[in-house]
Amino acid sequence: MSLLEIKNLSKDFYKKDGTVISVLSGINLSINKGETFVIIGPNGSGKTTLLRILGLLESPTQGEIRYLGKDITNLSRKEKTLYRRKLSFVRQKPLVRDASVFENIAYGLKVRGMKYKQHKHLVDEMIESVGLSGMENKNARTLSGGEMQRVVIAMNFIITPEIYLLDEVSANLDPMNIKILDSFIYKIKQDKEKTIILSTHDRYEAIRLADRIAVLNQGKINQINSPSVIFQSPKDEFTAYFVGYENIFSGNARVDPTSNLNQIKINDLVITASDKKEGKVKVCIHPQSIILAKNPPQNVSSLNLFKGKVDEIRDLGNIIHVIIKTNSERFLVSVTKVSQQKLGIKYGTEVYINFKATDVKIL
Amino acid sequence: MPNEIIEGVLEAIYLIFTLNPEVWGIIEVSFRVSLTSTFLAALVSLPIGSFIGLREFRGKRFLSNLINTFMGFPPVVMGLIVFLLLSAGGIFGSLGLLYSTTAMIIAQFLLAVPIIIGTGKAAIESVDPALKETVLSLGANERQLWWELIKHSKKSIIAGFLVAFGQAISEVGAVMIVGGNIRWATRTFTTSIVLQTRMGEFGMAIALGIILISIAFILNYGLTRLQGGDK
Numbered sequence: 048m049s050l051l052e053i054k055n056l057s058k059d060f061y062k063k064d065g066t067v068i069s070v071l072s073g074i075n076l077s078i079n080k081g082e083t084f085v086i087i088g089p090n091g092s093g094k095t096t097l098l099r100i101l102g103l104l105e106s107p108t109q110g111e112i113r114y115l116g117k118d119i120t121n122l123s124r125k126e127k128t129l130y131r132r133k134l135s136f137v138r139q140k141p142l143v144r145d146a147s148v149f150e151n152i153a154y155g156l157k158v159r160g161m162k163y164k165q166h167k168h169l170v171d172e173m174i175e176s177v178g179l180s181g182m183e184n185k186n187a188r189t190l191s192g193g194e195m196q197r198v199v200i201a202m203n204f205i206i207t208p209e210i211y212l213l214d215e216v217s218a219n220l221d222p223m224n225i226k227i228l229d230s231f232i233y234k235i236k237q238d239k240e241k242t243i244i245l246s247t248h249d250r251y252e253a254i255r256l257a258d259r260i261a262v263l264n265q266g267k268i269n270q271i272n273s274p275s276v277i278f279q280s281p282k283d284e285f286t287a288y289f290v291g292y293e294n295i296f297s298g299n300a301r302v303d304p305t306s307n308l309n310q311i312k313i314n315d316l317v318i319t320a321s322d323k324k325e326g327k328v329k330v331c332i333h334p335q336s337i338i339l340a341k342n343p344p345q346n347v348s349s350l351n352l353f354k355g356k357v358d359e360i361r362d363l364g365n366i367i368h369v370i371i372k373t374n375s376e377r378f379l380v381s382v383t384k385v386s387q388q389k390l391g392i393k394y395g396t397e398v399y400i401n402f403k404a405t406d407v408k409i410l
Numbered sequence: 411m412p413n414e415i416i417e418g419v420l421e422a423i424y425l426i427f428t429l430n431p432e433v434w435g436i437i438e439v440s441f442r443v444s445l446t447s448t449f450l451a452a453l454v455s456l457p458i459g460s461f462i463g464l465r466e467f468r469g470k471r472f473l474s475n476l477i478n479t480f481m482g483f484p485p486v487v488m489g490l491i492v493f494l495l496l497s498a499g500g501i502f503g504s505l506g507l508l509y510s511t512t513a514m515i516i517a518q519f520l521l522a523v524p525i526i527i528g529t530g531k532a533a534i535e536s537v538d539p540a541l542k543e544t545v546l547s548l549g550a551n552e553r554q555l556w557w558e559l560i561k562h563s564k565k566s567i568i569a570g571f572l573v574a575f576g577q578a579i580s581e582v583g584a585v586m587i588v589g590g591n592i593r594w595a596t597r598t599f600t601t602s603i604v605l606q607t608r609m610g611e612f613g614m615a616i617a618l619g620i621i622l623i624s625i626a627f628i629l630n631y632g633l634t635r636l637q638g639g640d641k
Binding site: 099102104124125128131132134135136138140142144145154155158159202203206212 | 538540541543544545546547548549550551552554558561562
């Protein structure tokens with residue numbers, strides 16, 4: 048039995064002027080005990096609302112939520128509290144109570160009936176592990192943003208609940224706090240009794256942490272699967288783009304009977320793919336699958352070879368995004384800084400791009 | 411007329427600084443009545459107001475409108491109602507409370523209740539909803555949440571008490587009707603000022619007026635301090 052199950056859930060918000068905004072619709076998903084379930088989607092896709100519904104901070108307009116098979120959509124106040132005590136909900140924006148650091152961190156234990164003598168050493172340990180020793184008695188609201196974030200991490204993780212709801216927690220964190228947070232998350236991931244449900248718009252974070260990913264777009268789930276499946280075979284254009292297939296073209300596909308390979312005509316360009324889908328299609332190529340060469344490469348196995356000019360260079364530190372313009376299309380290619388320098392790639396340089404037919408995803 | 415005013419002010423200063431027993435009697439009655447009524451009203455109204463502020467339920471908007479209406483209830487009408495209830499022919503006539511400080515406390519209590527319910531409710535409702543959710547998601551039950559919200563809005567709640575007390579001590583209609591303005595017994599600042607002015611005893615009236623304004627000033631000073639520092 049799944050730990051949490053959402054069936055046909057939707058959420059509408061009613062604005063004052065009478066218009067209805069559908070934030071979530073037709074959501075079906077089940078989350079297993081012990082897994083790290085990542086909800087990935089752009090801003091405004093409904094991630095926060097979905098987590099808030101799972102945390103019983105919001106009621107769905109339709110549909111039901113089940114916890115271990117039991118319907119928890121309409122619980123009494125008392126039952127809601129009991130359910131909420133099984134989880135901790137880390138919000139996107141850090142918020143602390145107007146109280147000392149110690150009291151903030153101890154709060155979750157206190158409301159669960161733990162006396163000062165019982166929780167003192169736990170809180171002290173936690174304060175140390177988030178690096179706030181010596182600040183116990185400071186009012187948490189007077190701390191710096193980064194310190195406040197650590198109080199929030201500490202007060203949510205000290206509860207050691209069954210389920211962790213983490214709403215874009217790393218979005219506002221500085222690198223040091225991300226490290227602290229990640230160390231907690233990795234520890235929890237090892238405990239198969241604990242379940243993590245995390246929302247993010249960061250695909251790298253999703254790959255790093257997820258056992259399974261749900262792609263959420265405009266209130267609907269596009270795809271749920273393991274990171275490797277989603278990244279290798281995205282089901283639609285949105286998912287493809289979101290997981291990093293930044294080269295997406297529309298074209299007409301037809302399988303060539305002699306070579307038995309798919310030929311997709313995109314304006315002046317013909318791309319060869321092993322994928323056999325025909326007709327009007329979307330062609331997706333990951334920037335990392337494209338190889339850049341200064342001279343026409345010889346004796347290469349890849350079937351797609353095009354000549355172009357460097358149109359734009361985006362420096363991302365160690366990685367460089369190079370935009371190559373062929374006659375009619377623009378390709379985004381990612382290369383390391385080292386190879387950019389080695390090849391001497393500058394604006395206007397004439398280059399060749401090539402990629403394998405098997406690296407072309409057809410949607 | 412200007413002469414009378416100057417004389418009045420001089421007499422007022424004399425009365426205040428010589429600790430005139432009648433002035434002190436009036437101060438004592440005024441404070442006893444208004445403090446008791448505000449205290450009792452706070453005891454009853456804070457739980458009610460904060461509960462209304464805490465929960466969402468059907469008819470809440472209607473109830474809020476009702477409370478707001480009663481917050482501005484005309485004191486003189488309240489005086490009339492309490493008078494009718496306590497007078498010999500009224501339901502509580504047998505208690506013989508009319509023209510006593512108890513009757514005044516009852517009238518002021520009834521006036522203060524909606525004020526403290528209204529301000530208490532508003533105080534709880536003005537707490538950042540994100541804080542409510544944080545507290546709930548940390549596992550607080552409704553009682554624990556309630557206490558947390560009270561703590562967070564204590565300044566606004568105390569401000570509500572001050573407003574209620576300020577209204578009570580400066581109110582004249584109700585205490586005049588149910589207290590009867592009896593010298594040494596139920597005479598307050600306000601009823602006394604009405605009487606002295608009518609009799610042309612401006613010194614006493616001005617003395618009491620100065621004290622009343624000072625109280626109002628101190629209350630308002632306290633309120634501004636509270637609101638300025640409210641987070």
